[in-house]
Amino acid sequence: MKLTLRAKGIVAFMALATYVGLLAFMLSQERATFLRFAVELDQIYSQETALAKAGHAVSHSMLKWQERFLFSSSDLDPVFWEQVELDVELAQAGLLVLVGFYPEFAKDIDRMNQDVARWRVTPSRSSMIWLREHARELNEHLDQRMRQLRARKNLLWDSYRSEYAAMSANVVIMGAIGATVFGAVMTLFLTRLARDVQQLASRALDIVSGYRGPPVTVTRHDEVGDLMEAVNRMQSKLRDREQQLDIAQEQRFHKEKMAAIGSLAAGVAHEINNPIAAIAGIAQSMKDAGRYAPDGETGIAAPDLILEQTKRIAIISRHIAEVTAPHSPDRELLDLNALVRNTCSFISYDNRFRGIDLVLELDSQIRAVNAIADHLTQVLMNLLINAADALENISGRTPTICVTTQASQSEVVMTVHDNGRGMDSDVLARAFEKSYTTKPPDKGRGLGLFLCKSLIEGGGNRIELESTPGMGTTARIHLPLPARHAGA
Structure with missing residues (x-):
């Protein structure tokens, strides 16, 4: 009372x-x-x-x-x-x-x-x-x-x-x-009242100075108790605001980074397209004229190999351009499989994915989902990077990351599974907390999974995390289908 x-x-x-x-x-x-x-x-x-x-x-x-x-x-x-x-x-x-x-x-x-x-x-x-x-x-x-x-x-x-x-x-x-x-x-x-008021004044100064620890324990049921609850609400509001600012800053950084990569890729692609076209034309002419030695006899690469590598360079340039292309900041109908392919192709060039089998099992029957493309791209990249970090120094099995999409009557589920170190129950319980990380300072700030949860749930979707120590981790993203597709 x-x-x-x-x-x-x-x-x-x-x-x-x-x-x-x-x-x-x-x-x-x-x-x-x-x-x-x-x-x-x-x-x-x-x-x-x-x-x-x-x-x-x-x-x-x-x-x-x-x-x-x-x-x-x-x-x-x-x-x-x-x-x-x-x-x-x-x-x-x-x-x-x-x-x-x-x-x-x-x-x-x-x-x-x-x-x-x-x-x-x-x-x-x-x-x-x-x-x-x-x-x-x-x-x-x-x-x-x-x-x-x-x-x-x-x-x-x-x-x-x-x-x-x-x-x-x-x-x-x-x-x-x-x-x-x-x-x-x-x-x-009066002693208790003075102590509580002094504690509140100290906590208010600490909050202004950046304290974001446990809230003040409300031990009173009077105006001072209301003030304690107000200080706790202020701390919670500031923490939520800071989290929103961190998310916005991270998204802005991600967009700027992707835009810079896209601009660089566009410039590089423009510069190399003419030489690649010339090399491809020469190789094609050599192939058509038959003026080359069979592979292995003179040590000169065959035209087919030159054509294959030029196509590979073109594909890489196209993947970079597709992933880094600017998207609408609003929700829109997306081809989830295409977004997964482009993102996985783009991130596979990262050195951390060398020696890792990146397997895609995409359901061709899924329908378009209503989501923000940049958010899904950023979430998928964070999940893939976490999975790659979890596979570091794994022995006794082939490091594998499997990305799947699967449709049900009312939603599409995108799954990222790795067979890495996994997490125990204590780490799993705190995995989505802001600034919580088990990685070294040079590899993570504890924003990855927190950002994933914020972006996914902010769009009305749901993310789940399962893990078994020594067996691996599975992240599932549930994307409800638009109303006209539900039950299709």
Whole structure:
């Protein structure tokens, strides 16, 4: 999936926002915990205040009762009993506040009411003692509750401090981890981005300087990846353009060379035609007059031999003229057999073909093919020269090159086969690559087969190559017949 730099930035921002959100959520959870602590501590404070007030009221009443009980001389002292009744009401008011926190104190209020009611029925010192004992038990109960409440408060404060310390440590650790991870990811991303951009800049300079090696490996799926693909396309376009220029240059060189040969051949033929005609006329006259010695008697060549050699010179001149004659640069109907004969006759004069049997097996039934004559001539010459080079220093068999033409229902196949050294699978796989060659620098630049493939496929045809090490190589050129001849 392609992810642009902008999208990556948005993803990074969303990841950072998510992380901050998670951290904020964790802090909110901790805040809820602290709020719970605060609420509970506030409740404890309220309960502690209520217990303190109730305990103070009960303790104060007990002290007053003790004092009046010790110094009062009469059980029916109305002032004493009025004061006791006020103290009881004060203690009950404090207990009523506690009932909201501790419902069990309702029993103490009921018992105190019962003691007051008993005292009202039978006011005596024994009733006072009974009331004082119940107040003492109530005071002990209040003290016990106060101790429990303070223990709970201390526990909450310890939990609060522990939770606060843990939260602080978690915030510091998570902040450090987040900053480290985010910083590491951003550093890695920017480092890789800078490296890729630098690599692209270096590769672009290398391409301008002539680098045509393997393309840049596309390892990204963003704008930088698009730039990598663009640099690779630029390299490919430049390579294709250079190949086209090389082909055009090679074709132009071939045409200029053939034109120069043709011009030279025309001049030489013009210069030698008159002497050859004169020699042929003299030889013919000698033959007609019978004024010569039989061959072998006087050492003078017979007129028949002179006539044969003059005909040979004329044929050579005609072959050179036919091969080097300018052709149309466009596709046209061609006599493939005639083109093969002329080209093979012309190239057989090359020293490399001395000692090589150049065999032609041409199908006389093939029809005209639609192709560019110069292209086929150049391809056939390159294939023949390659075959001759492959036959160099071959021993144990007669060096042979066989050129055949054969027609099928839809195409004509021209084959060039040699029984030379052949090629292994690795060399065969790279045979059509530009600048790839197994020949010494003075014998090839690696353009021959590459040029053949380009010229053949550029004309809508097809070329195949088969080879067996030690057995030879076969090149087949498939030329589709024109529509009006297909299936003939």
